[in-house]
Amino acid sequence: MRVMLTLIRRELASYFLSMTGYVIVAAAALLMGACLWDIIGKVLLKPMPVPLNEFFFGTWYPWLVLIPIVPLISMRLFALEKATGTYETLMTAPVRDGHVVLAKFAASLLFYAIMWLPLFGSLLTVHHFSSHPPPLDFAVLGSTYLGLLCVGGVLLSFGCLASALTQSQAIAAIVSLGFNLGLFLIAGRAGDWSAKFGSLGHLFDCLAVTDQMQDFARGIVDTRALVSSVTLSLVFLVVAFRAVESRRWK
Amino acid sequence: MIEVSNLTKRYAGRTAVKGISFTVERGEIVGFLGPNGAGKSTTMRILSGFMPATSGTARVAGFDVFNESLEVRRRIGFMPENNPLHPEMRVREYLKFRARLKGLGMRRSRERVDAVIDQCGLGDVSKRIIGQLSKGYKQRVGLADALVHEPELIILDEPTIGLDPNQIRSVRELIKGLASQHTVLISTHILPEVELTCSRVLIMFEGQIVAADTPDNLQRSLGEAGQIVAEISATPQELNDCFAQMPEVERYDVSAIDGSFVRCAMTPRNGFDLRSSIYHLALERGWVLRELTRSRATLEDVYVAVTKPPEEEG
Numbered sequence: 415m416r417v418m419l420t421l422i423r424r425e426l427a428s429y430f431l432s433m434t435g436y437v438i439v440a441a442a443a444l445l446m447g448a449c450l451w452d453i454i455g456k457v458l459l460k461p462m463p464v465p466l467n468e469f470f471f472g473t474w475y476p477w478l479v480l481i482p483i484v485p486l487i488s489m490r491l492f493a494l495e496k497a498t499g500t501y502e503t504l505m506t507a508p509v510r511d512g513h514v515v516l517a518k519f520a521a522s523l524l525f526y527a528i529m530w531l532p533l534f535g536s537l538l539t540v541h542h543f544s545s546h547p548p549p550l551d552f553a554v555l556g557s558t559y560l561g562l563l564c565v566g567g568v569l570l571s572f573g574c575l576a577s578a579l580t581q582s583q584a585i586a587a588i589v590s591l592g593f594n595l596g597l598f599l600i601a602g603r604a605g606d607w608s609a610k611f612g613s614l615g616h617l618f619d620c621l622a623v624t625d626q627m628q629d630f631a632r633g634i635v636d637t638r639a640l641v642s643s644v645t646l647s648l649v650f651l652v653v654a655f656r657a658v659e660s661r662r663w664k
Numbered sequence: 665m666i667e668v669s670n671l672t673k674r675y676a677g678r679t680a681v682k683g684i685s686f687t688v689e690r691g692e693i694v695g696f697l698g699p700n701g702a703g704k705s706t707t708m709r710i711l712s713g714f715m716p717a718t719s720g721t722a723r724v725a726g727f728d729v730f731n732e733s734l735e736v737r738r739r740i741g742f743m744p745e746n747n748p749l750h751p752e753m754r755v756r757e758y759l760k761f762r763a764r765l766k767g768l769g770m771r772r773s774r775e776r777v778d779a780v781i782d783q784c785g786l787g788d789v790s791k792r793i794i795g796q797l798s799k800g801y802k803q804r805v806g807l808a809d810a811l812v813h814e815p816e817l818i819i820l821d822e823p824t825i826g827l828d829p830n831q832i833r834s835v836r837e838l839i840k841g842l843a844s845q846h847t848v849l850i851s852t853h854i855l856p857e858v859e860l861t862c863s864r865v866l867i868m869f870e871g872q873i874v875a876a877d878t879p880d881n882l883q884r885s886l887g888e889a890g891q892i893v894a895e896i897s898a899t900p901q902e903l904n905d906c907f908a909q910m911p912e913v914e915r916y917d918v919s920a921i922d923g924s925f926v927r928c929a930m931t932p933r934n935g936f937d938l939r940s941s942i943y944h945l946a947l948e949r950g951w952v953l954r955e956l957t958r959s960r961a962t963l964e965d966v967y968v969a970v971t972k973p974p975e976e977e978g
Contacts, residue, residue, distance in 0.1 A: 416764070416767070416769075417764070417765060417767065420761065420764040420765050421765065424761050424765075428750070428752070431752040431753065432752050498748055499744060499746055499748030500748045500749070500750060502709075502714055502742075502744045502748060503742070503744060503748055503749075503762075503809070504765075505714055506712040506713060506714050506737055506740070506742045506744075507737060507762070507765045507766055508734050508737040508738040508766055508767055509765060510734070661714070661715055662715065662716050662730075662733075663716070
């Protein structure tokens with residue numbers, strides 16, 4: 415456990431020891447700000463029927479942040495270490511492969527959680543300056559954050575796997591970007607396919623991440639969404655672990 | 665400390681290590697020599713637990729490097745080729761991270777980081793960013809990392825590559841200082857380093873160990889060892905006549921140099937030491953003898969002899 419905490423601390427610090435972390439947070443904040451700006455512009459023309467938080471996550475705006483930014487977070491996890499050679503010093507230290515995978519994933523998820531904080535700052539600011547602000551429900555904000563962590567967990571675990579398979583950060587980012595786009599497109603059709611394929615079609619419900627995120631933003635914490643996100647994340651992490659372990663296969 | 669038996673490593677379409685066997689005793693500094701691509705780094709990577717062998721066994725401190733990899737990795741300090749470091753970290757911060765990663769507690773890691781900073785002469789740069797250090801200091805940081813958890817075995821893959829002579833000397837002194845407490849396996853291309861530092865040498869060529877002995881024994885084993893060079897004030901004809909009658913001289917070469925002196929290079933038969941005979945000969949004939957030396961084969965000669973590609977032989 416001590417080794418894992420050391421690794422998590424080092425991985426998280428690595429985002430902020432270089433410019434990478436600051437650039438990612440700034441880019442994400444810029445995208446979120448632009449989206450909110452657009453939404454507020456629309457709201458000024460026509461009254462909004464739902465709370466701002468729910469409205470924001472009902473659009474494709476959050477995906478505009480998630481799809482390109484998550485690969486930037488995950489691409490470096492293994493690929494950078496492989497390219498610079500520090501992977502060899504890491505793996506010849508007395509650490510378990512599983513601990514390395516979990517620590518890298520946990521650090522990237524923590525960074526991702528930090529990255530979303532400006533959004534909540536923006537929501538609070540909008541709320542503060544509204545002439546007749548509706549009561550701000552912190553429980554709903556909490557469930558929204560939980561939803562973001564669930565979706566982020568799935569995307570980052572796949573990004574972790576992509577990074578474990580290559581020593582090129584560019585390839586890791588492109589593969590991860592492809593997955594994110596694919597998941598977003600499938601999520602939009604998942605409801606139709608679910609109905610079409612009967613009981614087997616319920617499997618597609620697991621992939622309906624856009625609907626799940628909308629529920630979380632409404633304050634609905636659906637255990638099915640939680641279980642499916644955790645399961646998908648675990649599947650990708652297990653495959654990433656096998657990819658890391660493969661160097662020891664004879 | 666290290667027991668390697670019939671170790672083989674195959675990559676797709678190529679066998680990097682071909683059934684090698686060797687042992688390294690506790691407290692030895694062993695030089696691992698060989699041309700690029702001979703299989704040294706692969707062997708070191710297998711010993712450090714980074715990758716498995718295709719067949720054969722390797723044990724470090726009694727633990728199997730594949731089945732008990734974690735135990736092995738606790739007991740070794742490995743500095744890979746090109747000494748990869750995290751350039752964005754500060755020296756002390758990096759060493760502390762590595763100490764914690766290697767399982768040292770908070771207090772112990774602080775003590776050990778202080779100790780290796782002192783041991784490796786990093787006191788002046790301990791707060792500096794690694795990426796801004798000179799190559800020599802970076803090598804020292806790599807060495808400090810290998811030493812920080814007081815491993816029983818230290819494996820260094822080309823620790824002096826790219827260093828200037830002064831930096832090489834300081835790293836050499838550092839490595840020599842490790843002999844009392846650690847076993848060291850070191851790979852390098854700088855052969856005088858090995859002669860000065862190592863108690864034993866393993867030479868690899870095309871995936872096999874082609875020589876394994878002390879540097880002295882290897883030098884003695886080479887035929888040219890013991891060649892006698894003398895500068896004598898005599899005519900070439902006189903010297904040719906004398907050497908032709910000496911049964912202990914196998915081959916000789918006589919060439920006039922400056923003034924009345926002639927340079928003679930003699931290869932003795934069966935390693936016989938000719939120096940006394942030459943001295944007495946000069947004394948008997950009243951010749952002036954101004955140089956009398958026995959040249960010894962260097963480790964470089966041995967290295968070149970055993971790693972010569974087949975087409976260059978003969």
